[in-house]
Amino acid sequence: xxxxxxxxxxxxxxxxxxxxxxxxxxxxxxxxxxxxxxxxxxxxxxxxxxxxxxxxxxxxxxxxxxxxxxxxxxxxxxxxxxxxxxxxxxxxxxxxxxxxxxxxxxxxxxxxxxxxxxxxxxxxxxxxxxxxxxxxxxxxxxxxxxxxxxxxxxxxxxxxxxxxxxxxxxxxxxxxxxxxxxxxxxxxxxxxxxxxxxxxxxxxxxxxxxxxxxxxxxxxxxxxxxxxxxxxxxxxxxxxxxxxxxxxxxxxxxxxxxxxxxxxxxxxxxxxxxxxxxxxxxxxxxxxxxxxxxxxxxxxxxxxxxxxxxxxxxxxxxxxxxxxxxxxxxxxxxxxxxxxxxxxxxxxxxxxxxxxxxxxxxxxxxxxxxxxxxxxxxxxxxxxxxxxxxxxxxxxxxxxxxxxxxxxxxxxxxxxxxxxxxxxxxxxxxxxxxxxxxxxxxxxxxxxxxxxxxxxxxxxxxxxxxxxxxxxxxxxxxxxxxxxxxxxxxxxxxxxxxxxxxxxxxxxxxxxxxxxxxxxxxxxxxxxxxxxxxxxxxxxxxxxxxxxxxxxxxxxxxxxxxxxxxxxxxxxxxxxxxxxxxxxxxxxxxxxxxxxxxxxxxxxxxxxxxxxxxxxxxxxxxxxxxxxxxxxxxxxxxxxxxxxxxxxxxxxxxxxxxxxxxxxxxxxxxxxxxxxxxxxxxxxxxxxxxxxxxxxxxxxxxxxxxxxxxxxxxxxxxxxxxxxxxxxxxxxxxxxxxxxxxxxxxxxxxxxxxxxxxxxxxxxxxxxxxxxxxxxxxxxxxxxxxxxxxxxxxxxxxxxxxxxxxx
Numbered sequence: 001x002x003x004x005x006x007x008x009x010x011x012x013x014x015x016x017x018x019x020x021x022x023x024x025x026x027x028x029x030x031x032x033x034x035x036x037x038x039x040x041x042x043x044x045x046x047x048x049x050x051x052x053x054x055x056x057x058x059x060x061x062x063x064x065x066x067x068x069x070x071x072x073x074x075x076x077x078x079x080x081x082x083x084x085x086x087x088x089x090x091x092x093x094x095x096x097x098x099x100x101x102x103x104x105x106x107x108x109x110x111x112x113x114x115x116x117x118x119x120x121x122x123x124x125x126x127x128x129x130x131x132x133x134x135x136x137x138x139x140x141x142x143x144x145x146x147x148x149x150x151x152x153x154x155x156x157x158x159x160x161x162x163x164x165x166x167x168x169x170x171x172x173x174x175x176x177x178x179x180x181x182x183x184x185x186x187x188x189x190x191x192x193x194x195x196x197x198x199x200x201x202x203x204x205x206x207x208x209x210x211x212x213x214x215x216x217x218x219x220x221x222x223x224x225x226x227x228x229x230x231x232x233x234x235x236x237x238x239x240x241x242x243x244x245x246x247x248x249x250x251x252x253x254x255x256x257x258x259x260x261x262x263x264x265x266x267x268x269x270x271x272x273x274x275x276x277x278x279x280x281x282x283x284x285x286x287x288x289x290x291x292x293x294x295x296x297x298x299x300x301x302x303x304x305x306x307x308x309x310x311x312x313x314x315x316x317x318x319x320x321x322x323x324x325x326x327x328x329x330x331x332x333x334x335x336x337x338x339x340x341x342x343x344x345x346x347x348x349x350x351x352x353x354x355x356x357x358x359x360x361x362x363x364x365x366x367x368x369x370x371x372x373x374x375x376x377x378x379x380x381x382x383x384x385x386x387x388x389x390x391x392x393x394x395x396x397x398x399x400x401x402x403x404x405x406x407x408x409x410x411x412x413x414x415x416x417x418x419x420x421x422x423x424x425x426x427x428x429x430x431x432x433x434x435x436x437x438x439x440x441x442x443x444x445x446x447x448x449x450x451x452x453x454x455x456x457x458x459x460x461x462x463x464x465x466x467x468x469x470x471x472x473x474x475x476x477x478x479x480x481x482x483x484x485x486x487x488x489x490x491x492x493x494x495x496x497x498x499x500x501x502x503x504x505x506x507x508x509x510x511x512x513x514x515x516x517x518x519x520x521x522x523x524x525x526x527x528x529x530x531x532x533x534x535x536x537x538x539x540x541x542x543x544x545x546x547x548x549x550x551x552x553x554x555x556x557x558x559x560x561x562x563x564x565x566x567x568x569x570x571x572x573x574x575x576x577x578x579x580x581x582x583x584x585x586x587x588x589x590x591x592x593x594x595x596x597x598x599x600x601x602x603x604x605x606x607x608x609x610x611x612x613x614x615x616x617x618x619x620x621x622x623x624x625x626x627x628x629x630x631x632x633x634x635x636x637x638x639x640x641x642x643x644x645x646x647x648x649x650x651x652x653x654x655x656x657x658x659x660x661x662x663x664x665x666x667x668x669x670x671x672x673x674x675x676x677x678x679x680x681x682x683x684x685x686x687x688x689x690x691x692x693x694x695x696x697x698x699x700x701x702x703x704x705x706x707x708x709x710x711x712x713x714x715x716x717x718x719x720x721x722x723x724x725x726x727x728x729x730x731x732x733x734x735x736x737x738x739x740x741x742x743x744x745x746x747x748x749x750x751x752x753x754x755x756x757x758x759x760x761x762x763x764x765x766x767x768x769x770x771x772x773x774x775x776x777x778x779x780x781x782x783x784x785x786x787x788x789x790x791x792x793x794x795x796x797x798x799x800x801x802x803x804x805x806x807x
Contacts, residue, residue: 008204008274009213015273015282019194022329023102033073034146038114039095039197040070041137044084050140057129058091058122064197091126093117093155093214094198098189100315104330105244105285107317109423111147114196115189117214120155127152158186158217184230184252187219191266192284204270219266227256228384228765231377232401239408242369242420243311249376250308251288254295256383265291280333285316304375307368309341310351314423319352321345354423358447359479360461362427366420374409385766398761398778399797403522405776407583416469416584419477429479433487434470434499435460443467445474450487468534468574469586471503475510476584482507498620502537505618510576510584517582523780523795525717526579527608533598533636534574535619535628538590541571542623559624559631560595561657568659569624570632573598579605592659595632596674599639604671606636607643608717642667669713709735709784711793716741723760724793725753726784732756733784757781757796 024032041051045059066081074081099113100106118130134150141148190203199214209215231252238245255262265287272282280286289312296305318334319325338348350361357365408417421427431449436442445462448454462473474480486500509532536542545567559569573589575598589598606613617633619625635656642652651668655677664677712724716737726733731749734756738744748756764778781796 008207009200011273012200012202012204015269015278016194016200018278019102023097023106023194025328026102026106030076030144031146033076034141034144034148035112035196036070036073037077037079038112038137038148039064040066040074040081042092042095042116042133043090043197044081044086045133046084049079049081049084051133051137053129053133053136056126057133058087058118058126060087060090061092061095061197062090062199064090091119091122091130092198093119094201095196096189096193096198096201097196098193100192100244100285102194103192103285104280104283104289104312104316104334107315109317111149114148114150115153115193116150117153117155117198117216153216155214155216158182183217183219183222183226186217187222187264187266189216190219191264191269191287203266205267219264222255222262222264224256224259225384227252227259227380229398229401231380231384232398232405235373235377235405235409236401238369238373239404240420242366242373243314243422246311246369246373246376247288247292247308247315249373249380250292250295250304253376253379254291256380257295259383280329285312286333304372307372311369313338313351314354321348321352355425357422357424357427358461359419359427359429359477360447360459362419362422362424363461365422369420370409381766398765399780400519400522402776402778403581403780404517407581409776410583412585413465414585414587416472416476416586418584419473419479421478427477427479428481429474429484431485431487432474432480433489434467435489436467441465443470445470447479449485450489466574466586466588468502468537468576468588471499471506472510472576472584472586475503475506480507494622498622502534502618502620506532506534506576509616515578515582517580520795521580521582524580525608525715525720525722525780526581526583526605527610527717528577528602528605528613529580529609530578530614531602531606531616531636532576533615533617533632534576535570535617535632536572536621537574538572538588540621541567542569542621542628545569545623558657559628561659566657566660568592569621570595570628575602577602577605580609595635596656596658596663596665599635599665600672600674602636603639603643603667604717606640607669607671608714613640639665639667639672643669643672669710670716709791711784711791712737715782715793721764721779723757723779723781724784725756725781725796727753753783753796 023035027035039061041049043059043061043064045057046052071081073079094117096115096117097112098115100110101112116130116134118127122130131150131152134152138148138150190201193201193203195201199212202208202210202213202215203219205218205220207213207215231249234245234249234252238249251265255264265284268287268291269282269284289308292308293305296302296308313334316330316334318328318330320331320335320338325331407415410417419427429447431447433446433448433450433454435444435446435455437444442463442465444460446455446458447461448458461479462470464470464473471480471486474484480486480503482504484500484503486503487496488499509530515529545562561567562569571590571592571594573594575585575587575589577585577587579585587598587601589595589601615633615636617629617636619628621628638654642654646652646667646669651666654665654667656663656665662677663674665672665674709724712735715722715724718741719739721739722737724735724737726735728747731747732751732753734746734748736744751759760779760781782793783796785792785794
């Protein structure tokens, strides 16, 4: 029996040594030193060492001793460990690398994911100190362009129940999946880990606990219900790294197809290890690809397999078409694979040149990746619908993931999608041309100057019914900046100058970098963070106006109704917005009432904002540019002020002449609406004399909002289904606002808030017949509670501590 255990440990140790050697082989000399210093900085803790954050931080790794290579690293980076004192009782069981490091998937841009398995004796405060030190170490390594992510792991984390004992560091954030995946995360760790310091990991099947072996749990306990949460998490990770996430989602799909007799990659690696196979074929990333290939060939899905192969090749970063490519341990295996795939030399060169892909190539590849990931999601959703939704996947986290995915995979025609630059260093273009097609009434964007022959060589990289959306898309994705020259084909030179002027103004307002969004922002109804009004971009009534700008200033004229003919000088408005969910939108309003419709559209989202909304107005008029900008800016400020002053018991009214008609703008706690007042003479006279009129709240009769709690009216936001739940003696009060703010209300008896939220979440996820499977817009849930006598809406399942995390 002891001989068998020794044999197993010896095989695991040999694989560990080989993986460490492979990881070192793929790193630069400096990064090799940095990798060796990771355990040293966690073992020793002193003011002069990186990561020091006070004397109480736990330190010390079981059985750790500095070797000659670590001392060489210290000498190179001028770090002195000679006088450091070591803790008598080590607080860390072991330090392990996991993920693509040491595998086919390791490339020069790969980060290092490190699991720090700490002692189960550590208190919550001690864990917080250790986590804080890990953040400081991540920052220290980053100065050498070496990305190291640390994850604190409790030794019982994968053994204990995921409910009440869940570790606080297991909460969902940008780098942690929370409860979305549990056993699948452990399986990925087992198949890819190698030890940096501490106890060896007993990761093979039936490995038991022992004093010199660390066992984190049995990955074969993988439940069917976890596939759904894991697929959501990988889709979420795919927002940043779609090529990497696609392979993991496809592996999940392959695993699900074999359930309940799934053969995990970690099992296959162990079987080959026992057989003495330590070749490049027994590699975690290669076997991940092999599992996907077997699955897709079995389904006859050649197209999906081809995209998966390209993702695998690009992730590995072995550039076979480049003669100066360094030949490492993966080279010949990859060459053999590519020959088997029958790839052409031109395809190889295109893939190897991925750092210089232009926006058109990126757009195409992004679309392929998204299509494949959504296809996998539908397959896994169908699989999950036959099993009970995992109880460990907290409903609040399900809502977070789907809300975030909705911002990325939404098919909303107004939303401007971010282009994932993948490996491209820059997709900036010196010239961009816009062509309008009368046939389909769309604007097309080309990455070239407007010479006719250029359009034979290039395809459109983006198209939309909104011309402004082309500018925003280019600015948002780094395709254009203030040096880019814009052209509009079949338009005058002056029009092209105005186009470039508008694009340059937008460049400083539409930020290319990703916007951070907190969890609380996703739990709450959206509101605007930034608004840009683009005036007269599509049509400009000032072109045919024969008046003089100075007279408009002198007469203090209303730009919406100038002169005897009452000409409206604002005919076209594009509203470009960034909301609190991190989404950019572009809405177009045109015609005589464009300013009224635009005001009505933005007022609710501005009213809901806690902080001031950044508002910019850009006029593209040939005349009256400053006058139109100032007037619209003042009107927006007035609209926000009045909407925030308006209460449920009162409505504010304001008079505005637009063209030949007089309108009343009415503000209440639901936003703003306007009415034609031309025939309401007495009412208009009051408005004209007082400019502003406070009206008593009228009797609403059967109007559904009449008996609605005011807090719900304040939270009402179009674009999301919202449930407001209030526990009362006679039952559970359920108020529902759909995506168009249509109201339903009923009383549910014989249940509580938690049970109803679980039931509704399961219904909307798996059973709603109206729900398209690409729609991630799951409902938001709020509990109505009285806080200091005031009825308040509280997002369901949220702690203040978790809500402040960026997501």
